[in-house]
Amino acid sequence: QPVLTQSSSASASLGSSVKLTCTLSSGHSTYIIAWHQQQPGKAPRFLMKSEVSGTYNKGSGVPDRFSGSSSGADRYLTISNLQSEDEADYYCETWDTNTYVFGTGTRVTVL
Amino acid sequence: EVQLVESGGGLVKPGESLRLSCAASGFTFSTYSMNWVRQAPGKGLEWVSSISGSSSYINYADSVRGRFTISRDNAKNSVYLQMNSLRAEDTAVYYCARALWYSSSWYAHNDYWGQGTLVTVSS
Numbered sequence: 001q002p003v004l005t006q007s008s009s010a011s012a013s014l015g016s017s018v019k020l021t022c023t024l025s026s027g028h029s030t031y032i033i034a035w036h037q038q039q040p041g042k043a044p045r046f047l048m049k050s051e052v053s054g055t056y057n058k059g060s061g062v063p064d065r066f067s068g069s070s071s072g073a074d075r076y077l078t079i080s081n082l083q084s085e086d087e088a089d090y091y092c093e094t095w096d097t098n099t100y101v102f103g104t105g106t107r108v109t110v111l
Numbered sequence: 112e113v114q115l116v117e118s119g120g121g122l123v124k125p126g127e128s129l130r131l132s133c134a135a136s137g138f139t140f141s142t143y144s145m146n147w148v149r150q151a152p153g154k155g156l157e158w159v160s161s162i163s164g165s166s167s168y169i170n171y172a173d174s175v176r177g178r179f180t181i182s183r184d185n186a187k188n189s190v191y192l193q194m195n196s197l198r199a200e201d202t203a204v205y206y207c208a209r210a211l212w213y214s215s216s217w218y219a220h221n222d223y224w225g226q227g228t229l230v231t232v233s234s
Contacts, residue, residue: 093156093220095220098161098170102156102157
């Protein structure tokens with residue numbers, strides 16, 4: 001099964017940008033992943049699907065400030081023009097042989 | 112608008128049972144696989160179980176296999192999670208989620224989530 005590695009926290013100033021990383025384990029570097037946002041006290045929300053080619057497809061209503069990219073086994077989520085409502089936990093997710101796997105999540109703090 | 116509404120959570124003692132329900136609306140329910148995903152207090156997301164649209168394919172996480180049973184009723188647009196022999200470590204918010212399947216990529220991910228229902232297992 002793939003393992004998804006995320007840093008535990010990230011912070012950036014209001015109006016700036018932050019780039020989050022989700023790293024796929026060895027042997028799974030071409031896997032597609034999904035990003036989900038979980039604001040405090042709320043349910044997760046799907047943000048986008050991200051592929052090894054760099055192609056990403058966002059969910060309904062996801063602001064243009066959110067974008068995805070890829071390099072090797074790394075999948076990135078970039079949040080531009082950071083807003084206070086972007087303060088949340090961000091999880092990556094993948095799928096393999098009927099099993100869903102989540103990363104440990106990155107907590108984003110808006111300074 | 113896609114909506115998923117969970118119910119059935121509560122406080123139970125170790126060894127007891129509980130049945131969660133998830134009512135879906137806003138999409139053709141029978142054509143989508145559905146998942147249960149849980150989140151222990153202060154922890155991350157953990158996939159629990161999946162069921163395909165026709166109930167032909169069912170899978171469980173190792174942590175719940177043999178104790179939990181997923182099922183669905185397409186006539187009622189609902190998915191269920193029967194939880195038996197509950198343990199303290201099953202304490203979590205349980206989310207119902209819709210799975211989006213990409214046959215060309217042989218890949219799936221969750222694309223809509225319910226608001227969750229809290230299950231607390233404590234004596």
